[in-house]
Amino acid sequence: MSTPTSRRVGRPRAQERPADGLEPRDEVLAAAAELFTTRGYTATSTRTIAERAGLRQASLYHYFDGKEAILAELLEGTVRPSREVARALVSRTEAAPEARLWALCHSDAALLCGGPHNLGALYLLPEVQTGRFAAFHRIRSELKSCYAELLAATEPGAALGADDLVLRADLLFGLTESVILIRRADPAREPSTLAVATADAALRVAGVPQRSLTRLRREGQGLLAAQA
Amino acid sequence: MSTPTSRRVGRPRAQERPADGLEPRDEVLAAAAELFTTRGYTATSTRTIAERAGLRQASLYHYFDGKEAILAELLEGTVRPSREVARALVSRTEAAPEARLWALCHSDAALLCGGPHNLGALYLLPEVQTGRFAAFHRIRSELKSCYAELLAATEPGAALGADDLVLRADLLFGLTESVILIRRADPAREPSTLAVATADAALRVAGVPQRSLTRLRREGQGLLAAQA
Numbered sequence: 001m002s003t004p005t006s007r008r009v010g011r012p013r014a015q016e017r018p019a020d021g022l023e024p025r026d027e028v029l030a031a032a033a034e035l036f037t038t039r040g041y042t043a044t045s046t047r048t049i050a051e052r053a054g055l056r057q058a059s060l061y062h063y064f065d066g067k068e069a070i071l072a073e074l075l076e077g078t079v080r081p082s083r084e085v086a087r088a089l090v091s092r093t094e095a096a097p098e099a100r101l102w103a104l105c106h107s108d109a110a111l112l113c114g115g116p117h118n119l120g121a122l123y124l125l126p127e128v129q130t131g132r133f134a135a136f137h138r139i140r141s142e143l144k145s146c147y148a149e150l151l152a153a154t155e156p157g158a159a160l161g162a163d164d165l166v167l168r169a170d171l172l173f174g175l176t177e178s179v180i181l182i183r184r185a186d187p188a189r190e191p192s193t194l195a196v197a198t199a200d201a202a203l204r205v206a207g208v209p210q211r212s213l214t215r216l217r218r219e220g221q222g223l224l225a226a227q228a
Numbered sequence: 229m230s231t232p233t234s235r236r237v238g239r240p241r242a243q244e245r246p247a248d249g250l251e252p253r254d255e256v257l258a259a260a261a262e263l264f265t266t267r268g269y270t271a272t273s274t275r276t277i278a279e280r281a282g283l284r285q286a287s288l289y290h291y292f293d294g295k296e297a298i299l300a301e302l303l304e305g306t307v308r309p310s311r312e313v314a315r316a317l318v319s320r321t322e323a324a325p326e327a328r329l330w331a332l333c334h335s336d337a338a339l340l341c342g343g344p345h346n347l348g349a350l351y352l353l354p355e356v357q358t359g360r361f362a363a364f365h366r367i368r369s370e371l372k373s374c375y376a377e378l379l380a381a382t383e384p385g386a387a388l389g390a391d392d393l394v395l396r397a398d399l400l401f402g403l404t405e406s407v408i409l410i411r412r413a414d415p416a417r418e419p420s421t422l423a424v425a426t427a428d429a430a431l432r433v434a435g436v437p438q439r440s441l442t443r444l445r446r447e448g449q450g451l452l453a454a455q456a
Contacts, residue, residue: 124350175429182402184352193395201403
Protein backbone atom coordinates (compact mmCIF):
# COMPACT_ATOMS: atom_id res chain seq x y z
CA MET A 1 0.00 0.00 0.00
CA SER A 2 1.30 3.43 -0.89
CA THR A 3 1.07 6.35 1.53
CA PRO A 4 -1.58 9.09 1.26
CA THR A 5 1.00 11.63 0.13
CA SER A 6 2.38 9.51 -2.70
CA ARG A 7 -0.95 8.43 -4.21
CA ARG A 8 -4.19 10.19 -5.14
CA VAL A 9 -7.56 8.65 -5.93
CA GLY A 10 -9.50 10.29 -8.74
CA ARG A 11 -8.38 13.79 -9.75
CA PRO A 12 -4.57 13.92 -9.55
CA ARG A 13 -3.35 16.77 -7.37
CA ALA A 14 -0.07 18.61 -7.74
CA GLN A 15 -0.23 19.95 -4.19
CA GLU A 16 -1.16 18.65 -0.77
CA ARG A 17 -4.27 20.91 -0.78
CA PRO A 18 -6.65 21.31 -3.75
CA ALA A 19 -6.54 24.74 -5.34
CA ASP A 20 -10.31 25.39 -5.27
CA GLY A 21 -10.12 27.69 -2.27
CA LEU A 22 -12.24 25.61 0.13
CA GLU A 23 -11.33 25.23 3.79
CA PRO A 24 -10.18 21.68 4.64
CA ARG A 25 -13.48 20.84 6.39
CA ASP A 26 -15.51 21.90 3.32
CA GLU A 27 -13.04 20.08 1.09
CA VAL A 28 -13.83 16.88 3.02
CA LEU A 29 -17.58 17.47 2.62
CA ALA A 30 -17.24 18.15 -1.13
CA ALA A 31 -15.12 15.03 -1.65
CA ALA A 32 -17.52 12.87 0.38
CA ALA A 33 -20.57 14.26 -1.46
CA GLU A 34 -19.07 13.26 -4.78
CA LEU A 35 -17.90 9.83 -3.63
CA PHE A 36 -21.09 8.91 -1.73
CA THR A 37 -23.33 9.80 -4.69
CA THR A 38 -21.19 8.23 -7.43
CA ARG A 39 -19.48 5.22 -5.80
CA GLY A 40 -21.85 4.70 -2.90
CA TYR A 41 -21.64 5.26 0.84
CA THR A 42 -20.65 1.74 1.86
CA ALA A 43 -17.99 1.50 -0.84
CA THR A 44 -16.29 4.75 0.24
CA SER A 45 -13.71 4.80 3.06
CA THR A 46 -12.54 7.79 5.10
CA ARG A 47 -9.12 7.11 3.60
CA THR A 48 -10.50 7.62 0.08
CA ILE A 49 -12.33 10.78 1.16
CA ALA A 50 -9.16 12.18 2.75
CA GLU A 51 -7.12 11.42 -0.37
CA ARG A 52 -9.70 13.08 -2.63
CA ALA A 53 -9.75 16.09 -0.32
CA GLY A 54 -5.95 16.32 -0.38
CA LEU A 55 -5.61 15.61 3.35
CA ARG A 56 -4.02 12.91 5.46
CA GLN A 57 -6.56 10.55 7.00
CA ALA A 58 -5.53 11.74 10.48
CA SER A 59 -6.34 15.33 9.46
CA LEU A 60 -9.84 14.29 8.36
CA TYR A 61 -10.45 12.97 11.88
CA HIS A 62 -9.57 16.43 13.17
CA TYR A 63 -12.80 17.68 11.53
CA PHE A 64 -15.13 14.65 11.69
CA ASP A 65 -15.16 11.64 13.99
CA GLY A 66 -15.86 9.28 11.08
CA LYS A 67 -17.80 8.57 7.92
CA GLU A 68 -21.22 8.70 9.64
CA ALA A 69 -20.50 12.21 10.95
CA ILE A 70 -19.67 13.35 7.42
CA LEU A 71 -22.88 11.81 6.04
CA ALA A 72 -24.90 13.39 8.88
CA GLU A 73 -23.46 16.83 8.07
CA LEU A 74 -24.23 16.41 4.35
CA LEU A 75 -27.82 15.29 5.06
CA GLU A 76 -28.46 18.11 7.52
CA GLY A 77 -27.25 20.55 4.84
CA THR A 78 -30.13 19.41 2.57
CA VAL A 79 -32.82 20.37 5.11
CA ARG A 80 -31.42 23.06 7.47
CA PRO A 81 -31.47 25.96 4.94
CA SER A 82 -35.04 25.06 3.90
CA ARG A 83 -36.15 24.92 7.54
CA GLU A 84 -34.81 28.46 8.04
CA VAL A 85 -36.67 29.67 4.94
CA ALA A 86 -39.78 27.82 6.13
CA ARG A 87 -39.71 29.40 9.61
CA ALA A 88 -39.32 32.87 8.11
CA LEU A 89 -42.25 32.24 5.73
CA VAL A 90 -44.49 30.90 8.52
CA SER A 91 -43.95 34.13 10.47
CA ARG A 92 -44.78 36.44 7.52
CA THR A 93 -48.50 36.39 8.29
CA GLU A 94 -49.16 39.56 6.29
CA ALA A 95 -48.68 37.56 3.04
CA ALA A 96 -51.15 35.02 1.58
CA PRO A 97 -50.45 31.50 2.94
CA GLU A 98 -50.78 30.11 -0.61
CA ALA A 99 -47.99 32.43 -1.82
CA ARG A 100 -45.85 31.47 1.18
CA LEU A 101 -46.41 27.77 0.45
CA TRP A 102 -45.39 28.36 -3.19
CA ALA A 103 -42.21 30.12 -1.99
CA LEU A 104 -41.36 27.29 0.42
CA CYS A 105 -41.82 24.56 -2.21
CA HIS A 106 -39.80 26.53 -4.73
CA SER A 107 -36.96 27.20 -2.32
CA ASP A 108 -36.84 23.60 -1.08
CA ALA A 109 -37.01 22.09 -4.59
CA ALA A 110 -34.32 24.50 -5.83
CA LEU A 111 -32.01 23.43 -2.98
CA LEU A 112 -32.60 19.74 -3.71
CA CYS A 113 -32.07 20.04 -7.46
CA GLY A 114 -29.26 22.60 -7.26
CA GLY A 115 -25.72 21.92 -6.10
CA PRO A 116 -23.19 19.68 -7.82
CA HIS A 117 -24.38 16.38 -6.26
CA ASN A 118 -27.81 14.81 -5.75
CA LEU A 119 -27.48 14.51 -1.97
CA GLY A 120 -31.17 13.73 -1.50
CA ALA A 121 -30.40 10.32 -3.02
CA LEU A 122 -28.66 9.53 0.27
CA TYR A 123 -31.98 9.80 2.21
CA LEU A 124 -32.80 6.22 1.23
CA LEU A 125 -29.61 4.61 2.57
CA PRO A 126 -30.49 1.97 5.19
CA GLU A 127 -27.84 3.49 7.49
CA VAL A 128 -29.84 6.74 7.69
CA GLN A 129 -32.55 4.93 9.69
CA THR A 130 -30.21 4.66 12.69
CA GLY A 131 -30.10 6.98 15.72
CA ARG A 132 -26.84 8.57 14.52
CA PHE A 133 -28.96 10.62 12.11
CA ALA A 134 -31.54 11.82 14.65
CA ALA A 135 -30.68 15.50 14.07
CA PHE A 136 -31.31 15.14 10.32
CA HIS A 137 -34.67 13.46 10.93
CA ARG A 138 -35.64 16.11 13.48
CA ILE A 139 -34.84 19.03 11.14
CA ARG A 140 -36.62 17.30 8.24
CA SER A 141 -39.65 16.73 10.45
CA GLU A 142 -39.65 20.41 11.53
CA LEU A 143 -39.48 21.40 7.86
CA LYS A 144 -42.46 19.14 7.07
CA SER A 145 -44.40 20.70 9.95
CA CYS A 146 -43.96 24.12 8.32
CA TYR A 147 -45.50 22.70 5.12
CA ALA A 148 -48.47 21.47 7.18
CA GLU A 149 -48.80 24.81 9.00
CA LEU A 150 -48.81 26.84 5.78
CA LEU A 151 -51.22 24.38 4.12
CA ALA A 152 -53.60 24.59 7.09
CA ALA A 153 -53.68 28.38 6.70
CA THR A 154 -54.73 28.22 3.01
CA GLU A 155 -58.42 28.39 2.09
CA PRO A 156 -58.62 24.80 0.74
CA GLY A 157 -56.39 23.51 3.59
CA ALA A 158 -58.62 25.06 6.26
CA ALA A 159 -61.48 22.91 4.98
CA LEU A 160 -59.58 19.63 5.52
CA GLY A 161 -59.99 17.40 8.59
CA ALA A 162 -56.91 16.67 10.74
CA ASP A 163 -56.03 13.32 9.10
CA ASP A 164 -56.55 14.65 5.57
CA LEU A 165 -54.38 17.66 6.39
CA VAL A 166 -51.47 15.43 7.49
CA LEU A 167 -51.84 13.25 4.41
CA ARG A 168 -52.04 16.24 2.05
CA ALA A 169 -48.97 17.85 3.69
CA ASP A 170 -47.06 14.57 3.26
CA LEU A 171 -47.98 14.56 -0.44
CA LEU A 172 -46.81 18.17 -0.86
CA PHE A 173 -43.55 17.35 0.89
CA GLY A 174 -43.20 14.15 -1.17
CA LEU A 175 -43.87 16.06 -4.40
CA THR A 176 -41.13 18.55 -3.52
CA GLU A 177 -38.67 15.79 -2.62
CA SER A 178 -39.51 13.90 -5.81
CA VAL A 179 -37.19 16.33 -7.64
CA ILE A 180 -34.50 13.99 -6.21
CA LEU A 181 -35.90 11.14 -8.32
CA ILE A 182 -36.48 13.36 -11.38
CA ARG A 183 -32.92 14.66 -11.16
CA ARG A 184 -31.56 11.12 -10.89
CA ALA A 185 -33.42 10.03 -14.04
CA ASP A 186 -32.46 13.19 -15.96
CA PRO A 187 -29.35 14.92 -14.54
CA ALA A 188 -29.36 17.53 -17.35
CA ARG A 189 -32.75 18.94 -16.26
CA GLU A 190 -32.69 22.73 -15.79
CA PRO A 191 -33.12 23.27 -12.00
CA SER A 192 -34.98 26.61 -12.01
CA THR A 193 -37.66 25.43 -14.49
CA LEU A 194 -38.18 22.29 -12.41
CA ALA A 195 -38.41 24.29 -9.14
CA VAL A 196 -41.10 26.62 -10.58
CA ALA A 197 -43.09 23.70 -12.03
CA THR A 198 -42.85 21.82 -8.71
CA ALA A 199 -44.09 24.81 -6.71
CA ASP A 200 -46.99 25.31 -9.16
CA ALA A 201 -47.85 21.60 -8.87
CA ALA A 202 -47.72 21.85 -5.07
CA LEU A 203 -50.38 24.58 -5.08
CA ARG A 204 -52.53 22.39 -7.35
CA VAL A 205 -52.14 19.48 -4.89
CA ALA A 206 -53.06 21.90 -2.08
CA GLY A 207 -56.33 22.53 -3.91
CA VAL A 208 -55.67 26.07 -5.17
CA PRO A 209 -57.79 26.76 -8.27
CA GLN A 210 -56.07 27.20 -11.63
CA ARG A 211 -57.25 30.82 -12.02
CA SER A 212 -55.27 31.93 -8.92
CA LEU A 213 -51.96 30.27 -9.83
CA THR A 214 -50.32 33.05 -11.86
CA ARG A 215 -51.01 35.68 -9.18
CA LEU A 216 -49.81 33.42 -6.32
CA ARG A 217 -46.63 32.44 -8.21
CA ARG A 218 -45.82 36.13 -8.66
CA GLU A 219 -46.46 36.82 -4.96
CA GLY A 220 -44.34 33.80 -4.00
CA GLN A 221 -41.46 34.97 -6.19
CA GLY A 222 -41.75 38.38 -4.54
CA LEU A 223 -41.48 36.82 -1.07
CA LEU A 224 -38.32 34.92 -2.05
CA ALA A 225 -36.76 38.02 -3.61
CA ALA A 226 -37.45 39.95 -0.39
CA GLN A 227 -35.78 37.23 1.70
CA ALA A 228 -32.70 36.89 -0.50
CA MET B 229 -15.60 -19.51 8.59
CA SER B 230 -18.38 -22.00 9.14
CA THR B 231 -20.12 -23.69 6.22
CA PRO B 232 -23.47 -22.55 4.84
CA THR B 233 -25.19 -25.63 6.23
CA SER B 234 -23.98 -25.12 9.80
CA ARG B 235 -24.68 -21.38 10.08
CA ARG B 236 -27.61 -19.12 9.27
CA VAL B 237 -27.65 -15.35 9.04
CA GLY B 238 -30.72 -13.68 10.53
CA ARG B 239 -33.80 -15.86 10.99
CA PRO B 240 -32.59 -19.27 12.17
CA ARG B 241 -33.89 -22.10 10.03
CA ALA B 242 -34.45 -25.68 11.15
CA GLN B 243 -34.36 -27.01 7.61
CA GLU B 244 -32.22 -26.53 4.56
CA ARG B 245 -35.16 -24.82 2.77
CA PRO B 246 -37.36 -22.19 4.42
CA ALA B 247 -40.89 -23.37 5.09
CA ASP B 248 -42.72 -20.45 3.44
CA GLY B 249 -43.57 -22.38 0.29
CA LEU B 250 -41.59 -20.26 -2.18
CA GLU B 251 -39.64 -21.76 -5.05
CA PRO B 252 -35.85 -21.44 -4.58
CA ARG B 253 -35.59 -18.62 -7.16
CA ASP B 254 -38.29 -16.60 -5.38
CA GLU B 255 -36.69 -17.43 -2.04
CA VAL B 256 -33.47 -15.81 -3.32
CA LEU B 257 -35.38 -12.71 -4.45
CA ALA B 258 -37.22 -12.40 -1.12
CA ALA B 259 -33.99 -12.79 0.86
CA ALA B 260 -32.17 -10.24 -1.32
CA ALA B 261 -35.08 -7.76 -1.10
CA GLU B 262 -34.91 -7.84 2.68
CA LEU B 263 -31.10 -7.66 2.88
CA PHE B 264 -30.67 -4.93 0.23
CA THR B 265 -33.27 -2.66 1.86
CA THR B 266 -32.18 -3.21 5.48
CA ARG B 267 -28.40 -3.76 5.35
CA GLY B 268 -27.68 -2.16 2.00
CA TYR B 269 -26.75 -3.49 -1.42
CA THR B 270 -22.98 -3.08 -1.14
CA ALA B 271 -22.89 -4.63 2.33
CA THR B 272 -24.75 -7.77 1.18
CA SER B 273 -22.91 -10.69 -0.44
CA THR B 274 -24.39 -13.48 -2.56
CA ARG B 275 -23.19 -15.81 0.20
CA THR B 276 -25.38 -14.00 2.75
CA ILE B 277 -28.34 -14.03 0.36
CA ALA B 278 -27.92 -17.77 -0.23
CA GLU B 279 -27.72 -18.45 3.50
CA ARG B 280 -30.83 -16.39 4.20
CA ALA B 281 -32.64 -18.22 1.38
CA GLY B 282 -31.60 -21.59 2.79
CA LEU B 283 -29.50 -22.48 -0.27
CA ARG B 284 -25.87 -23.19 -0.95
CA GLN B 285 -24.10 -20.34 -2.74
CA ALA B 286 -23.53 -22.57 -5.77
CA SER B 287 -27.30 -23.18 -5.99
CA LEU B 288 -27.94 -19.43 -6.03
CA TYR B 289 -25.73 -19.18 -9.12
CA HIS B 290 -27.98 -21.74 -10.78
CA TYR B 291 -30.72 -19.08 -10.79
CA PHE B 292 -28.81 -15.78 -11.06
CA ASP B 293 -25.36 -14.99 -12.42
CA GLY B 294 -24.60 -12.68 -9.49
CA LYS B 295 -25.79 -9.94 -7.19
CA GLU B 296 -26.39 -7.43 -10.00
CA ALA B 297 -28.72 -9.88 -11.76
CA ILE B 298 -30.73 -10.26 -8.55
CA LEU B 299 -30.97 -6.47 -8.11
CA ALA B 300 -31.98 -6.08 -11.77
CA GLU B 301 -34.78 -8.62 -11.33
CA LEU B 302 -36.03 -6.89 -8.16
CA LEU B 303 -35.99 -3.46 -9.84
CA GLU B 304 -37.77 -4.70 -12.96
CA GLY B 305 -40.44 -6.19 -10.69
CA THR B 306 -41.24 -2.65 -9.42
CA VAL B 307 -42.05 -1.33 -12.92
CA ARG B 308 -43.05 -4.27 -15.16
CA PRO B 309 -46.51 -4.89 -13.60
CA SER B 310 -47.29 -1.14 -13.74
CA ARG B 311 -46.21 -0.99 -17.38
CA GLU B 312 -48.65 -3.80 -18.20
CA VAL B 313 -51.47 -1.98 -16.37
CA ALA B 314 -50.47 1.25 -18.15
CA ARG B 315 -50.55 -0.33 -21.62
CA ALA B 316 -53.97 -1.81 -20.98
CA LEU B 317 -55.27 1.56 -19.74
CA VAL B 318 -53.83 3.44 -22.74
CA SER B 319 -55.76 1.11 -25.07
CA ARG B 320 -59.10 1.53 -23.26
CA THR B 321 -60.02 4.59 -25.29
CA GLU B 322 -63.74 4.27 -24.49
CA ALA B 323 -63.01 5.49 -20.91
CA ALA B 324 -62.18 9.08 -19.90
CA PRO B 325 -58.39 9.66 -20.03
CA GLU B 326 -58.58 11.41 -16.63
CA ALA B 327 -60.10 8.26 -15.07
CA ARG B 328 -57.46 6.10 -16.77
CA LEU B 329 -54.71 8.36 -15.43
CA TRP B 330 -56.21 8.08 -11.93
CA ALA B 331 -56.23 4.29 -12.26
CA LEU B 332 -52.60 4.20 -13.45
CA CYS B 333 -51.34 6.41 -10.61
CA HIS B 334 -53.31 4.39 -8.06
CA SER B 335 -52.07 1.06 -9.36
CA ASP B 336 -48.44 2.22 -9.58
CA ALA B 337 -48.48 3.87 -6.12
CA ALA B 338 -50.12 0.77 -4.59
CA LEU B 339 -47.39 -1.45 -6.06
CA LEU B 340 -44.64 0.84 -4.73
CA CYS B 341 -46.10 1.15 -1.24
CA GLY B 342 -47.31 -2.44 -1.01
CA GLY B 343 -45.12 -5.51 -0.59
CA PRO B 344 -42.96 -6.33 2.41
CA HIS B 345 -39.93 -4.23 1.35
CA ASN B 346 -39.51 -0.70 0.01
CA LEU B 347 -37.77 -1.75 -3.21
CA GLY B 348 -38.15 1.70 -4.78
CA ALA B 349 -35.47 2.85 -2.33
CA LEU B 350 -33.01 0.90 -4.47
CA TYR B 351 -33.63 3.21 -7.48
CA LEU B 352 -31.16 5.70 -6.03
CA LEU B 353 -28.21 3.31 -5.70
CA PRO B 354 -25.26 4.60 -7.74
CA GLU B 355 -24.87 1.09 -9.21
CA VAL B 356 -28.28 1.38 -10.91
CA GLN B 357 -26.88 4.06 -13.24
CA THR B 358 -24.76 1.43 -15.03
CA GLY B 359 -25.64 -0.37 -18.28
CA ARG B 360 -26.35 -3.61 -16.40
CA PHE B 361 -29.72 -2.11 -15.49
CA ALA B 362 -30.71 -0.98 -19.00
CA ALA B 363 -33.82 -3.19 -19.04
CA PHE B 364 -35.09 -1.61 -15.81
CA HIS B 365 -34.54 1.90 -17.18
CA ARG B 366 -36.24 0.99 -20.45
CA ILE B 367 -39.35 -0.42 -18.76
CA ARG B 368 -39.52 2.57 -16.38
CA SER B 369 -39.22 4.92 -19.34
CA GLU B 370 -42.01 3.08 -21.18
CA LEU B 371 -44.16 3.37 -18.07
CA LYS B 372 -43.48 7.12 -17.90
CA SER B 373 -44.43 7.44 -21.58
CA CYS B 374 -47.83 5.97 -20.75
CA TYR B 375 -48.29 8.68 -18.10
CA ALA B 376 -47.46 11.30 -20.75
CA GLU B 377 -49.82 9.71 -23.30
CA LEU B 378 -52.76 9.61 -20.89
CA LEU B 379 -52.03 13.15 -19.68
CA ALA B 380 -51.92 14.43 -23.27
CA ALA B 381 -55.39 12.94 -23.86
CA THR B 382 -56.94 14.79 -20.90
CA GLU B 383 -58.67 18.14 -21.43
CA PRO B 384 -56.10 20.20 -19.46
CA GLY B 385 -53.21 18.14 -20.88
CA ALA B 386 -54.32 18.77 -24.48
CA ALA B 387 -53.87 22.52 -23.85
CA LEU B 388 -50.18 22.14 -22.88
CA GLY B 389 -47.24 22.74 -25.24
CA ALA B 390 -44.80 19.87 -25.87
CA ASP B 391 -42.19 20.94 -23.28
CA ASP B 392 -44.81 21.65 -20.61
CA LEU B 393 -46.40 18.26 -21.27
CA VAL B 394 -43.08 16.43 -20.68
CA LEU B 395 -42.45 18.44 -17.51
CA ARG B 396 -45.98 17.87 -16.20
CA ALA B 397 -45.74 14.12 -16.93
CA ASP B 398 -42.42 13.99 -15.05
CA LEU B 399 -44.06 15.67 -12.06
CA LEU B 400 -46.97 13.18 -12.13
CA PHE B 401 -44.53 10.30 -12.31
CA GLY B 402 -42.38 11.86 -9.56
CA LEU B 403 -45.45 12.39 -7.36
CA THR B 404 -46.38 8.72 -7.74
CA GLU B 405 -42.83 7.57 -7.01
CA SER B 406 -42.64 9.88 -3.98
CA VAL B 407 -44.63 7.25 -2.07
CA ILE B 408 -41.19 5.59 -1.82
CA LEU B 409 -39.95 8.55 0.24
CA ILE B 410 -43.18 8.82 2.26
CA ARG B 411 -43.04 5.10 3.07
CA ARG B 412 -39.40 5.38 4.14
CA ALA B 413 -40.24 8.22 6.55
CA ASP B 414 -43.36 6.48 7.89
CA PRO B 415 -43.32 2.70 7.33
CA ALA B 416 -46.61 2.24 9.24
CA ARG B 417 -48.56 4.33 6.69
CA GLU B 418 -51.68 2.52 5.38
CA PRO B 419 -50.90 1.75 1.69
CA SER B 420 -54.43 1.92 0.25
CA THR B 421 -55.20 5.35 1.76
CA LEU B 422 -51.89 6.65 0.44
CA ALA B 423 -52.51 5.22 -3.05
CA VAL B 424 -55.95 6.88 -3.30
CA ALA B 425 -54.60 10.22 -2.03
CA THR B 426 -51.68 10.03 -4.48
CA ALA B 427 -53.98 9.33 -7.45
CA ASP B 428 -56.27 12.22 -6.42
CA ALA B 429 -53.22 14.51 -6.11
CA ALA B 430 -52.01 13.39 -9.54
CA LEU B 431 -55.28 14.52 -11.15
CA ARG B 432 -54.93 17.87 -9.36
CA VAL B 433 -51.38 18.22 -10.76
CA ALA B 434 -52.75 17.29 -14.19
CA GLY B 435 -55.06 20.32 -13.90
CA VAL B 436 -58.36 18.48 -13.34
CA PRO B 437 -60.82 20.77 -11.50
CA GLN B 438 -61.82 19.87 -7.93
CA ARG B 439 -65.51 19.44 -8.88
CA SER B 440 -64.71 16.49 -11.22
CA LEU B 441 -62.48 14.55 -8.80
CA THR B 442 -65.09 12.41 -7.03
CA ARG B 443 -66.60 11.24 -10.32
CA LEU B 444 -63.23 10.49 -11.93
CA ARG B 445 -62.00 8.62 -8.84
CA ARG B 446 -65.11 6.41 -9.00
CA GLU B 447 -64.55 5.78 -12.73
CA GLY B 448 -60.88 5.03 -12.09
CA GLN B 449 -61.73 2.54 -9.36
CA GLY B 450 -64.20 0.92 -11.77
CA LEU B 451 -61.48 0.54 -14.42
CA LEU B 452 -59.14 -1.15 -11.94
CA ALA B 453 -61.88 -3.48 -10.70
CA ALA B 454 -62.60 -4.48 -14.30
CA GLN B 455 -58.91 -5.23 -14.94
CA ALA B 456 -58.39 -7.25 -11.75
